[in-house]
Amino acid sequence: MENNFMLTDDLLWDYADGFLEGDEKLRVDAYLRQHPEQQARLEAIMAEKRAFSGLTLEKPNAGFAQQVIAAWAAEQAPAKALQPLKAKGHDWILWGIAAAFGLMIAVPFLMAPTAAPAEFAFRVPEEYIPQIQVPTFDWVGFISSAWLRNTVLLTMAFMGLKILDKYLQVRNVRLSGH
Amino acid sequence: MSAAISDETLIQQALTGRQAAFATLVNRYERYAFTLALRMVKNREDAHEVAQDAFLRAFRYLPDFRGEAKFSTWLYKIVYSTSLNFLRKQNPDIQSLDDENRPVRLADEGTPDASHAMEQNDRNAALQSAIGHLSSDDAAIITLFYLYEHTLDEICQITSLTMTNAKTKLCRARQRLKAIVENRFATELSIDR
Numbered sequence: 572m573e574n575n576f577m578l579t580d581d582l583l584w585d586y587a588d589g590f591l592e593g594d595e596k597l598r599v600d601a602y603l604r605q606h607p608e609q610q611a612r613l614e615a616i617m618a619e620k621r622a623f624s625g626l627t628l629e630k631p632n633a634g635f636a637q638q639v640i641a642a643w644a645a646e647q648a649p650a651k652a653l654q655p656l657k658a659k660g661h662d663w664i665l666w667g668i669a670a671a672f673g674l675m676i677a678v679p680f681l682m683a684p685t686a687a688p689a690e691f692a693f694r695v696p697e698e699y700i701p702q703i704q705v706p707t708f709d710w711v712g713f714i715s716s717a718w719l720r721n722t723v724l725l726t727m728a729f730m731g732l733k734i735l736d737k738y739l740q741v742r743n744v745r746l747s748g749h
Numbered sequence: 750m751s752a753a754i755s756d757e758t759l760i761q762q763a764l765t766g767r768q769a770a771f772a773t774l775v776n777r778y779e780r781y782a783f784t785l786a787l788r789m790v791k792n793r794e795d796a797h798e799v800a801q802d803a804f805l806r807a808f809r810y811l812p813d814f815r816g817e818a819k820f821s822t823w824l825y826k827i828v829y830s831t832s833l834n835f836l837r838k839q840n841p842d843i844q845s846l847d848d849e850n851r852p853v854r855l856a857d858e859g860t861p862d863a864s865h866a867m868e869q870n871d872r873n874a875a876l877q878s879a880i881g882h883l884s885s886d887d888a889a890i891i892t893l894f895y896l897y898e899h900t901l902d903e904i905c906q907i908t909s910l911t912m913t914n915a916k917t918k919l920c921r922a923r924q925r926l927k928a929i930v931e932n933r934f935a936t937e938l939s940i941d942r
Contacts, residue, residue, distance in 0.1 A: 581920055588894075590901070590916060622876055623895030628780040629787050629877075631797060636775040639804045643771060646805065 578602050578609060580616075587616045665733065672726050679714045756820040763811060775804055778821065781897065782828045788888035789832035791881060803831040818906055822899065826907040829889060836885060875934040882929045887922035894919055 576598065585591050586599045603609055713719060754773065762770035782803055787796035807827050814823055880888050886908075893899045893907060904915050 581924075584920070584923060588919075620895060622872070623891065624898060626873060626877060626880075626896050628896070629784040629796075631779055631783040631800065632793075635783070635797065635801070636772060636779055639775045639779075639801050640768065640772050642801060643805060643808055644768065646809075 576602060578606075578612075580612075583612055583616055587613060587620060665737070668726075668730060668733065672730065675723065675726070679710055679719075757816065760811060760814060760816075760820065763808070771808060774820075778824055779804075781821065782824060784896070785825055785828045785889060785892055786832050788880060788883075788892045789829070789885040790835055791885070795835065799832050799835050800828065802835075803828040806831060818903070821897075822903045822906055825893065825897070825899075829907050832885065832889075876930070879926060879929045879934050882933070883922060883925055886918065887925055890915070890919050891922050891926060 578599065582591075582599065586596065591599060603613065756774070756777075759770045759774050759777075763774065779800070782800045783796055786799040786803065787793060790796050790799055803824070807824050810827075814820070880891055883891065890904060890908070893904050894901070899907070901912060901915050901919070904910070904919075905912055908915065910918065
């Protein structure tokens with residue numbers, strides 16, 4: 572052991588805290604072996620360490636955990652309220668609107684052949700035709716009517732707004748999540 | 750039993766939206782989070798606010814928790830930074846919480862905590878009170894190392910200090926605590942020096 576070696580308090584604390592490695596640690600080990608009276612200093616430090624680690628944790632007020640959980644639930648509530656719109660199970664609303672919209676467009680075209688007998692029916696002698704009044708519908712007039720045009724436009728506008736609304740809600744949920 | 754459930758399992762359950770998992774995590778760590786916050790902000794009411802805020806932040810960012818560190822280390826890092834933000838908000842002029850140039854407060858300030866400790870002659874309370882006289886940073890590092898028994902490496906993760914800085918800070922915090930103990934609580938704390 573070199574004569575100039577000084578076992579300072581800081582060095583002893585580092586030793587006790589396990590910060591010393593290699594030669595430094597070996598040097599302190601050797602010094603303590605050669606100077607058993609210095610063991611008392613180390614023991615005092617160890618006692619101080621025990622006192623630190625033996626400190627009790629502070630206790631928050633009763634109901635702290637419940638308050639945290641309530642605050643967390645409150646924070647989640649707006650996001651949860653929007654969640655059904657995100658959920659797959661509620662997409663049937665949009666699909667339903669889309670289907671209705673599709674049907675509105677498709678039905679007149681599908682019905683057109685039966686609604687225009689003059690162009691497609693083959694001629695049957697008059698006497699064979701029973702005198703029954705078959706209700707007819709002016710599909711051509713219906714398709715070209717302003718009413719249908721306006722309905723289609725309104726439906727499209729409604730669909731557009733609905734999709735925009737859903738997009739904004741989903742985006743808000745994502746943003747509020749951070 | 751909830752105590753047997755690992756943090757990792759609880760986190761997985763919490764991520765699926767199970768409220769009970771959040772509650773278990775809070776119950777498990779409330780005292781640690783609160784103690785660290787209290788050591789830093791020095792006031793129970795503020796510590797409640799900070800600890801609650803830290804838990805909410807942790808839950809908000811739980812999907813980002815990768816499990817690279819222990820959950821406790823990650824949570825204490827949030828408590829530590831929430832406390833720092835709180836202190837900076839309280840005192841916008843604060844540049845650093847480092848106590849390097851600040852002398853240890855040795856004047857007899859007669860704080861209620863200190864009086865209380867002396868009345869009770871409670872060694873534990875006196876030591877707690879002595880730590881209460883440290884700066885926020887010093888108190889945090891002493892608490893994390895000696896009470897929570899975190900390694901220096903974990904403390905670096907929590908405080909974003911380098912290893913050398915953390916070691917230096919711990920050493921200085923210990924010296925300051927020793928000075929406080931010797932000057933204020935020598936009678937209560939019969940630690941051989």
